[in-house]
Amino acid sequence: MNGRRGFLLGFLVVALLVAGGLSYFASSSPDGLDTVALHGCQVTETGGGEQLDGTCIAQNAGEHATSGSPLADYSVFGGDGTVGIAGVVGVLVTLGVAFVLFRVLARSARSARSARSARSARSARSAEPEDD
Amino acid sequence: MVTMVTAMHMSDGLVNATTSLVFGAVAVVGLVLCLVRARADLDERTAPMAGLVTAFVFAVQMINFPILPGASGHLLGGALVAILVGPWVGTVCIAIVLLVQALLFADGGLTALGTNITNMALIGVFTGYGVALLLRRVARRSRSGLVATAFVAAFVNTVIASLGFVIEYAIGGSGGAGLGTVFALMVGLHALIGVGEGVITAATVGAVAAVRPDLVYLLRGTATPLVRRSAPATPAAGGAA
Numbered sequence: 328m329n330g331r332r333g334f335l336l337g338f339l340v341v342a343l344l345v346a347g348g349l350s351y352f353a354s355s356s357p358d359g360l361d362t363v364a365l366h367g368c369q370v371t372e373t374g375g376g377e378q379l380d381g382t383c384i385a386q387n388a389g390e391h392a393t394s395g396s397p398l399a400d401y402s403v404f405g406g407d408g409t410v411g412i413a414g415v416v417g418v419l420v421t422l423g424v425a426f427v428l429f430r431v432l433a434r435s436a437r438s439a440r441s442a443r444s445a446r447s448a449r450s451a452r453s454a455e456p457e458d459d
Numbered sequence: 460m461v462t463m464v465t466a467m468h469m470s471d472g473l474v475n476a477t478t479s480l481v482f483g484a485v486a487v488v489g490l491v492l493c494l495v496r497a498r499a500d501l502d503e504r505t506a507p508m509a510g511l512v513t514a515f516v517f518a519v520q521m522i523n524f525p526i527l528p529g530a531s532g533h534l535l536g537g538a539l540v541a542i543l544v545g546p547w548v549g550t551v552c553i554a555i556v557l558l559v560q561a562l563l564f565a566d567g568g569l570t571a572l573g574t575n576i577t578n579m580a581l582i583g584v585f586t587g588y589g590v591a592l593l594l595r596r597v598a599r600r601s602r603s604g605l606v607a608t609a610f611v612a613a614f615v616n617t618v619i620a621s622l623g624f625v626i627e628y629a630i631g632g633s634g635g636a637g638l639g640t641v642f643a644l645m646v647g648l649h650a651l652i653g654v655g656e657g658v659i660t661a662a663t664v665g666a667v668a669a670v671r672p673d674l675v676y677l678l679r680g681t682a683t684p685l686v687r688r689s690a691p692a693t694p695a696a697g698g699a700a
Contacts, residue, residue, distance in 0.1 A: 360645070
């Protein structure tokens with residue numbers, strides 16, 4: 328039990344270090360999909376964002392619906408050097424959502440299992456009536 | 460710096476509304492199926508592990524690594540989650556990551572959630588799992604066999620997941636580039652990204668297996684994922700076999 332706790336805690340620490348520290352060293356070049364989407368366009372940085380000249384898929388991309396989010400683009404309120412903080416928040420939020428969902432699923436699976444075994448146990452000793 | 464092209468995943472508008480809707484439906488149906496099947500793989504032992512794997516994928520997806528001058532790649536995580544927590548739970552893990560990214564981090568469009576979940580969660584995870592199953596005998600023989608399996612499964616899951624976008628673009632792409640160009644670029648770039656995905660997946664799976672092989676889904680006793688266990692696994696079943 329303790330061994331597992333320790334392992335899970337270590338796993339969390341690694342995730343926090345990656346999102347909170349290593350993220351500062353991540354490449355800022357467009358990823359594979361973005362590279363394809365930008366193929367054919369000349370990208371110019373402007374004050375308000377990026378200007379795309381030419382013909383490419385990315386010209387069809389819409390402004391993101393949650394671009395006003397405080398954590399948009401992995402920053403905190405758009406601040407420079409905040410990617411690590413945004414990453415730590417993201418790890419904790421993701422962990423929280425996943426943990427709750429998987430716990431609920433595990434509980435419902437367990438109660439379904441125990442209801443099944445209780446039913447079969449009852450039918451096995453149907454001679455002695457026992458209602459609850 | 461708010462721009463429309465810093466996102467890592469598909470933005471809104473790259474495919475038309477009908478295509479978005481169709482793949483939204485595919486994603487919902489697939490996820491519901493996974494949620495139902497995931498229950499059999501979840502207990503007090505595996506649920507916290509699944510939560511941490513999800514958080515880990517979020518963290519590592521932030522780390523774009525260079526693949527060519529001016530181009531980068533990042534982990535998708537399909538084979539990683541499939542090997543560690545199984546395909547049903549794993550697909551849910553990736554979907555949670557994509558949801559958090561789209562809702563909080565403006566990464567991946569909201570109308571593109573269906574296509575992104577289809578590509579990275581459904582296609583990526585089940586492709587990675589399929590390859591891992593094919594190589595399961597190798598994976599169970601030794602740690603290095605498991606690590607090699609993880610690398611190959613991750614490489615294949617990356618390339619095949621990238622084909623998901625090509626298919627969606629072929630069905631309802633908004634234009635801007637020819638289909639042949641999109642296909643060649645997507646596969647070429649994701650073959651390079653797949654090497655990085657393979658290295659990260661192999662290192663992670665190897666590290667977990669070194670410490671807690673009992674928490675690696677692919678190494679679970681006799682349970683095959685398509686046959687539901689009728690009774691809780693005995694302690695002896697974990698890791699061995």
